[in-house]
Amino acid sequence: MSNKNYAVISMINYGRKPIYFRTVGIVIHKFIGGDWTCVLSTRINPEERIPLYLQEATGLTDVTLLNAPSFSEVADTLLKELQGCILVGHNVSFLQYHLKTQFRHIGYAFEMPQICTVRLSKKLIPNMTSYELPYLSSVLGIPYDAAASLAESNEATSALFQRLLALDENEEIITALLQPNKPKLKYRIPKHITEVQLDRLPKTPGIYKFQNEHKEVIYVGKAKDIKKRVLSHFTATTEKELLLCTATYFIDFEPMGSELLALLREADLIAKLDPYYNYIQKKKHITYLIVPIRNKKGILQLKVERRPFQHTPTEIFLKRSLAIERLAQLTEKFELCPSYTGVHSVKTKCSTVSFSSCKGICREEEALEAYNVRVTQALDHLNNENENFVIFEKGRNSQEQGVVLVLHGVYQGFGFVDKNELIQGISDLLHVIDAKEHSYHSAKIISAYRKRNPYKIKLLDSEK
Template sequence: MKDVKFAITDIETTGNGIKGNRITEICVIVVQNGKVIDEYSSLVNPSQAIPLYIESLTGINDEMLCNAPQFSEIADEVDRITQDCVFVAHNVNFDYNIVRAEFASLDRDFKRKRLCTVRLTKKLIPGLFSYSLGNICTSINIPHLDRHRAKGDCDATVTLFHRCLSLDPEFEVINQLLNQKTAASYLPPNFKSSDFEKLPTSTGVYFFKDKDGRPIYIGKAKNIKSRIKSHFQERSNRKYKLMQETYSIDYELTGNELLALLRESELILKYFPKFNKAQKKVSRPYTLTSYHNQKGIEQFALHKNKIAPVSWMKFYTREEAIKFMEFLCEEFELCPKYCGLQAGVKVCNHYKIKNCSGVCQHEISIDEYNARVAKAVDYIAKYDDSCLVLENGRTKEEKSFIYLNKGKYAGYGYIGPSDDFNHPEEFKNFLTPSKTSSYADRIVSRYLNTKKNLSKIALNKENEEESIENEIWFG
């Protein structure tokens, strides 16, 4: 291991994150056995204008770069000097991915083992206030001249690397970091690999937090650990910035995807995390109405953006509405023509519904057909009932419930087999109240319209006093 060559690298860029970012300056210093054996540095013409804030930070401007070589002209030299080396940088994923992208733009591959001096310093010099290059150099008295220029930053990183080598003479820590085969090699620079290993593989909501513990991104997942790993491996400007600002990750187990979706929506509206895309305003729903046509047949219709005197149900996409109406037709032997599924036909001829009652062909009376519609309306009405939707809990022994108050999400809770829960109204002892929203409405609507074998307990007055046998929950 002592004969390994380390290509310590620093780049300056146009400042566009990762994708679309171009190199404006590069410095590579090769270290072997504790000594510098090779060095290369150059300005680079990025073929694009330098933003003013980058010029203010680095001092590199368009005039300095107009006669500098393009990356295509120095690619062979960068390839040569880093060949058979470990690619080392402070926050290595940034430098490495941009250098690799420059080679990819030339249809060339660039693969090197990577070593991050941020992670290395955290292992060998724990407890520093900050692990940015400038703050580390100040904390442990490393000269750092010409900051935010490739040569100045690279010289400081070389000194820092030599300091780390003195603290790791047997290369135990370096070997550990080089041979990581897990998501730890993709971890954000400020995030501990031990914390990643503790993440659960269960369903729930997770929080990326900044150094002050504030949520900066909230998501939901069936497998929290796997989903977070995928965040680490994504290559985008937005994800790169998120990783740089992440200092810790927290989570909340829910036991099921419905509650995870509801909690994610609720928490985003509560904290407005900076890296979550703003929740778009939910479009006005499709409304299911009914009326008596000129023949006296009670007919269903779907309207969008209209106020109707009778409103039975709402859907947030036309596909959901059509699917539900097809179900009603099959379940109650209704006519597709009078359910908003066909128009401009005298006799229904639906591609899917084959059990029409025949009202469109005068095979049954209007009164008999309207009686079937009435049963369908009774079925629809149950969606606006107050109820508890039963779902899996956070453990095998536990069950969760989602409380719908007149069809609107109003909270959730968890019940264990030893909890005293014998009457419907006792759910309030376990309830965590929640605020509803248009997002929650949509989530609940989709769940109710698509979930097969729905398990729930009605909270109507007729059965308020009915006891709940334990097998409902745990059988």
């Protein structure tokens, strides 16, 4: 009888890139002490419309998944059931990659030892025509239908693994497959950094600070796994890393609970402390603004202007292409002249056929005052349209959650709040966050996060 605990997992996933990975179904059977038990079987709401091809292949629809829990809602249960187990699956590396990516999206670190039934089958049942699950099931007499449900597929995988366990006497093949293929890394840790400092580093998301012999911060970094990232510095061979590690005498850290809060805290500390070895974030960064200019005729024109980042109520753009796209939207919405907003690059009068938004200011068919009023309205819209929103992330422990607040497009800061605390509006949020400076880096971090996790953005009504 095996003395190891196994968890056989089957999943329905979709998404071509990691940022789009979603799971809509999970089934897990556990093998503990010789007994098999189904510990989890659930549909999962991806919090977005599922692709048509997936609906046709599985029979699942947006309606059938509407009341299912989200991945973040089943995450704690998943971790609890998988704790202390070896993950087993057909092409399990692919399944674990999906799990790891989605756990990372919600601020969890996830890594498990794994056994792939494809690799194990090749070792124990060599020279098979195919190692796909339907073929192996057919050859070994395991009930399996090509149109099987996720639960039936998991039962077939569990039955296959049982057969393979019986063939692997003393589990020698399994033990060999569990051995890491990568050679053990050699750490070059200076003598003045004690083992006590390294042992106390947590394996959680957060920031870490390298300090010199005078306890001055010389480097700030962020990590999804603080201990793993800190140790990685001592395996590097670049000149910068060698100099940094030699100059480091003390290591401090701050758990943040999630990667987003770690990124924001890192940017905040680098701006405040100006550590010697943080080169990249010290550079001046260029942003783009939409600004008005008045030409010789008195007509207000709009143009995209390149400027160093500065705190401004005007909407800023991190790329020129984004500013031009926004300018085109304003031109259409407020019926502005493309020649005077730069959307129409040729300096000629607009064609009413090609540019229906223009009311004729460039052809002297519209009053200057009326046109300038619409330009002013477009600028007001640009400056006031920036949304108020809050992001709730995983906290530093199970009793709290992290909070990031943005008002009118300007980052206000972050904080931590008890999960049971009632938050009723912006005024409550302002009391629980630590105010931070809105910077190029905070704007870039939040913009990237919002693009990857649109379902985590909670819009807020403005309070008077």
